[in-house]
Amino acid sequence: xxxxxxxxxxxxxxxxxxxxxxxxxxxxxxxxxxxxxxxxxxxxxxxxxxxxxxxxxxxxxxxxxxxxxxxxxxxxxxxxxxxxxxxxxxxxxxxxxxxxxxxxxxxxxxxxxxxxxxxxxxxxxxxxxxxxxxxxxxxxxxxxxxxxxxxxxxxxxxxxxxxxxxxxxxxxxxxxxxxxxxxxxxxxxxxxxxxxxxxxxxxxxxxxxxxxxxxxxxxxxxxxxxxxxxxxxxxxxxxxxxxxxxxxxxxxxxxxxxxxxxxxxxxxxxxxxxxxxxxxxxxxxxxxxxxxxxxxxxxxxxxxxxxxx
Amino acid sequence: xxxxxxxxxxxxxxxxxxxxxxxxxxxxxxxxxxxxxxxxxxxxxxxxxxxxxxxxxxxxxxxxxxxxxxxxxxxxxxxxxxxxxxxxxxxxxxxxxxxxxxxxxxxxxxxxxxxxxxxxxxxxxxxxxxxxxxxxxxxxxxxxxxxxxxxxxxxxxxxxxxxxxxxxxxxxxxxxxxxxxxxxxxxxxxxxxxxxxxxxxxxxxxxxxxxxxxxxxxxxxxxxxxxxxxxxxxxxxxxxxxxxxxxxx
Numbered sequence: 379x380x381x382x383x384x385x386x387x388x389x390x391x392x393x394x395x396x397x398x399x400x401x402x403x404x405x406x407x408x409x410x411x412x413x414x415x416x417x418x419x420x421x422x423x424x425x426x427x428x429x430x431x432x433x434x435x436x437x438x439x440x441x442x443x444x445x446x447x448x449x450x451x452x453x454x455x456x457x458x459x460x461x462x463x464x465x466x467x468x469x470x471x472x473x474x475x476x477x478x479x480x481x482x483x484x485x486x487x488x489x490x491x492x493x494x495x496x497x498x499x500x501x502x503x504x505x506x507x508x509x510x511x512x513x514x515x516x517x518x519x520x521x522x523x524x525x526x527x528x529x530x531x532x533x534x535x536x537x538x539x540x541x542x543x544x545x546x547x548x549x550x551x552x553x554x555x556x557x558x559x560x561x562x563x564x565x566x567x568x569x570x571x572x573x574x575x576x577x578x579x580x581x582x583x584x585x586x587x588x589x590x591x592x593x594x595x596x597x598x599x600x601x602x603x604x605x606x607x608x609x610x611x612x613x614x615x616x617x618x619x620x621x622x623x624x625x626x627x628x629x630x631x632x633x634x635x636x637x638x639x640x641x642x643x644x645x646x647x648x649x650x651x652x653x654x655x656x657x658x659x660x661x662x663x664x665x666x667x668x669x670x671x672x673x674x675x676x677x678x679x680x681x682x683x684x685x686x687x
Numbered sequence: 688x689x690x691x692x693x694x695x696x697x698x699x700x701x702x703x704x705x706x707x708x709x710x711x712x713x714x715x716x717x718x719x720x721x722x723x724x725x726x727x728x729x730x731x732x733x734x735x736x737x738x739x740x741x742x743x744x745x746x747x748x749x750x751x752x753x754x755x756x757x758x759x760x761x762x763x764x765x766x767x768x769x770x771x772x773x774x775x776x777x778x779x780x781x782x783x784x785x786x787x788x789x790x791x792x793x794x795x796x797x798x799x800x801x802x803x804x805x806x807x808x809x810x811x812x813x814x815x816x817x818x819x820x821x822x823x824x825x826x827x828x829x830x831x832x833x834x835x836x837x838x839x840x841x842x843x844x845x846x847x848x849x850x851x852x853x854x855x856x857x858x859x860x861x862x863x864x865x866x867x868x869x870x871x872x873x874x875x876x877x878x879x880x881x882x883x884x885x886x887x888x889x890x891x892x893x894x895x896x897x898x899x900x901x902x903x904x905x906x907x908x909x910x911x912x913x914x915x916x917x918x919x920x921x922x923x924x925x926x927x928x929x930x931x932x933x934x935x936x
């Protein structure tokens with residue numbers, strides 16, 4: 379039994395989500411191979427070969443895979459998948475985009491966002507915005523799975539010495555084309571990988587006021603997140619959204635500032651180790667999940683917090 | 688061009704669901720049901736395309752129980768022209784739904800198919816992509832902007848680091864993200880008119896689609912509850928707790 383893990387990367391750097399996905403593969407057990415599909419992605423292939431527990435790396439280097447368009451990548455993955463018992467990808471927007479297409483090409487069901495491995499065919503996954511945990515068993519010949527990265531501790535990025543093999547694929551399917559992208563730039567840690575996350579909600583009142591959170595975050599070495607209300611109000615860009623429809627985070631410390639704590643937001647952060655809520659409404663639902671709650675005006679509390687840390 | 692929109696009947700997003708005592712599933716008896724929020728956005732986008740003169744006809748399809756007719760009527764009240772219900776009492780997995788939708792696509796031959804990015808009950812985020820594989824069409828998932836021009840559709844997608852724009856050949860599949868649009872409400876006269884619009888009922892058998900699944904849900908449990916926290920009186924107390932008790936800073 380061998381497992382194929384599809385690497386998350388940007389053609390230059392291997393994404394850390396890959397390390398969590400390899401951890402899920404190790405929990406299943408078996409030989410682990412990593413597939414890197416991209417263009418000019420040799421360095422990513424070399425990085426993948428160093429991951430602890432990986433025995434082989436397949437590199438498909440072709441202009442058609444540069445932006446991992448699912449029309450091009452899915453046939454490549456599906457073709458490779460035929461010699462594996464499991465195909466795993468991280469539940470990033472990328473993994474969610476191409477992997478169901480792979481599953482349908484293989485005519486098997488997909489299991490989305492697993493958070494635990496019970497056995498090689500049985501997995502746990504959250505449903506209903508994390509309000510229930512389902513244990514599902516698959517009898518499919520190839521198990522196609524996306525992995526919620528916060529459910530598995532990353533394996534070491536070094537220590538392995540896998541063989542790297544170049545492979546080819548069908549290339550460009552001619553159905554889609556990459557036009558452009560607008561990436562938000564930030565010097566702070568990546569939201570889904572940060573040890574500490576400071577998030578703001580509607581209570582921040584405007585985008586300008588997020589400077590209080592950035593300042594606190596810089597002192598803590600934290601990433602800054604937001605609730606959907608803050609994103610919809612245009613305070614911050616949408617890639618900062620934490621929740622069922624945004625990013626799922628599970629940091630050591632999550633500080634929710636001016637966030638009421640709607641079900642959809644909790645779905646994205648309630649697995650954090652310690653939750654702190656700062657809100658002037660003492661009835662806010664966020665206090666029901668917070669380990670430490672402070673009722674007060676965030677514009678006084680946040681600067682004082684920064685000063686005292 | 689013809690636009691096909693898929694909608695799902697799900698538990699209303701405001702309902703706090705409860706797990707059944709026997710761990711067989713979530714208790715849906717006497718719980719308010721609604722159209723999945725992402726599907727509302729899909730219907731709205733189709734209606735806007737029609738208002739711009741891009742779409743000529745909107746067909747809305749649902750796969751589910753007889754009661755899903757309510758959600759189809761809602762979509763008709765919002766501006767869809769006719770509805771198709773593929774009636775199935777069983778709860779179907781995404782692949783089976785995608786296969787049924789493929790059969791409807793073959794029958795209707797739409798140029799654009801719009802779905803929500805995920806249903807808020809199963810949280811799978813699979814059906815649109817699977818339909819892409821089965822039809823061979825291109826897919827524009829997690830769309831926050833959709834522009835049709837000629838035989839192509841330009842889709843701006845929400846990705847982890849920001850936004851990405853792709854150009855897809857038509858026919859194509861689009862799945863909606865939250866920021867694509869703000870869905871409208873159905874007006875009372877439109878709700879009355881929607882009752883007269885055509886609604887065709889089909890079955891998986893009639894479409895010749897097998898809906899068996901390789902997945903079995905063994906049990907459904909409530910998530911581990913967080914132990915109750917405490918309220919601190921001051922910022923100084925909070926910092927002290929975080930440093931000495933929780934040891935996270």
